[in-house]
Amino acid sequence: MTGDTIKNRDDLIAYLDAAMALEHATIPPYLTAYYSIDSTTNSDAAHIIRVVAVEEMLHLTLAANVLNAVGGQPDLTREGFVPRYPARLPDGEDDFFVDLRSFSPAAIDTFCQIERPGKAPAAGSRLVRTDPGKTMLAASPTVDGMHFFSIGEFYAEIIAGLERLAKADPGLFRGDPARQVGPEYFYSGGGTIKPVHDLDTARDALQFIADQGEGSDSGLYDADGELAHYYRFRQLQLGHYYQPGDHSERPSGPPLSVDWDTVFQVKTSARLADYPPDSELRAVAEAFNADYGRFLALLTRAFNGEPPLLQEAVWHMFRLRDGFNRLMRNPLPGSGGLNAAPTFEVPVFEAVTA
Template sequence: MTASTIGSRDDLISYLQAALALEHATIPTYLTAYYSIRSTTNSDAAHIIRVTAVEEMLHLALVANVLNAVGGQPDLTRPGFVPAYPAHLPDGEQDFTVDLRPFSPEAVETFCRIERPGRAPSADARLVPTPDRERPPLVASPTAEGMHFYSIGEFYAEIIEGLAELAAGDPELFCGKPDLQLGPEYFYSGGGVLITVSDLDSAQRALRFIAAQGEGLDSGMYDADGELAHYYRFRQLQLGRYYQLGDRPDAPSGPPLGIAWNEVYPVKVSARLADYPEGSELAAVAREFNADYGAFLALLTRAFNGEPSLLEEAVCDMFRLRDGFNRLVRNPLPGSDGLHAGPTFEIPTDRAVG
């Protein structure tokens, strides 16, 4: 087995900061697909995407709890935290990018690729070389230059093992302030509970829960609470039926799941501010949306740094962004051959936390 790439508390904190960025990076792409769906249509798909986005917020909070427990400081406002889309995620096959895309077969395929289970053929193959390219993967190894992970699950496996090795040699590893921990009373999604972290066992349980709920890596199709892992929820959209207990992964036998692919606003894929006519009303709306999203990330950062009651407000804020989404996705973008506007998630870098 290869040596751990986590040899110190600083290494561990770097990995956990990367985990925050990874868990967040899926939220803009899920929300863009969700809000591109025309109202009163595609209710099954909309529900699946919405619930998954909320659970990504739970994953963010769980990572923040681990980070706080080992003396780190979660910061979702730092420059570069929000990737420039299209973005690469850590997958061994290097066969896709994550885009801001309207709900479509292509979007669902990307969702499945993000969440797909991916266990490396051996522990030595957990890390793989990163090819030279213009956009590096979002979660390369913070400590092994030029390397990234075979899958998201293997990324978390590295952190879980690194935690164990550090804890064995450092009885003071879990030195964080207990009052920074977010408990279950601050999150009511129904898709899992917040685990407060104070020691190795609780830290590893929190990280294993994230991997299982996303990919079903250790527990198969269902997580420990009996909920379908994200990957299999999205597979239902591809296969056209809901899963029932006992179904094989590629053969759901539940009720049919209806999808109307044409009941969607044709949002321009991964639009950037440069695509908006200078001085136009749409450009102003896009900038306003980005500022509002920056405020949402600042609110989350405060929740993770001693104001836990703000977490519930932040979850609500994620869906209060609906008005900004609607002002963009319902309007054609000039010069784009009939495509509609969309949020760009280019967050102003001068926003201070507080």
């Protein structure tokens, strides 16, 4: 299939909404692993995870720019935008679960699965049947019961659909340019935000997301010469940094030391129901969820005509550290000696948009 599941502008908007939810869905797992690391250890690992989390914000913003360019309206506060963890992602013919867990070999294995290169054997096998009754990220929002072979194939479908619709509809890119977020509102070490106003800029934005590590078959480095996310995480598994010219399985750079034991061991994918009712710890978990909801409301406003708020939202994301620490440094009763962790069961916040 080459964009066949995107037949009109409404289909395209549904796909771009799904792309934003997909990009966001990686942020809670990355932040959970990041904040579970004791601040006195694992500085290399913490830096890798932090940079990837910030770049996921870049991907989220690029997807919002494309959605705005075709006249959609980003809404990160809508019910269901934040998945219930463990969430499911495609892994070829099968799928895997993304948990909220401590920094560990299992967490890095999952991160590599999220970011892995993955190309369907043929265009006709880009879509795979989804198990009935299960929610799949990177599912087709227009073909019931089907999901994509990989995240890379999901984006390939959007790009192909964009190309087909733009050819048939010269007015496809009808969005208000004032809603575009430009590079002046965001800084990331890998890549920059670019406004979207036509097919070329939309295609470039989506291809950049794929090439930076979301499952495309683009090699170790993206078009800007930055190491793709998949290979950044592979460094943690292989114990060395990559250098230009390295084989994908034999990084030859400086050693990368990891201490898997100096980590706050938290309950995996904790839920509010795991917290004792009326306890102080439950109140902290609920306060964290509300604070995360405010973060999503800030992003929604930033993507709907108030782009300067993006900088405040990124700052807010890392201000969540206090909530992470108040949970992760305390035992969770009844969990077999594990500590508490955020649940990301986010209340619905109305974002006041421009």
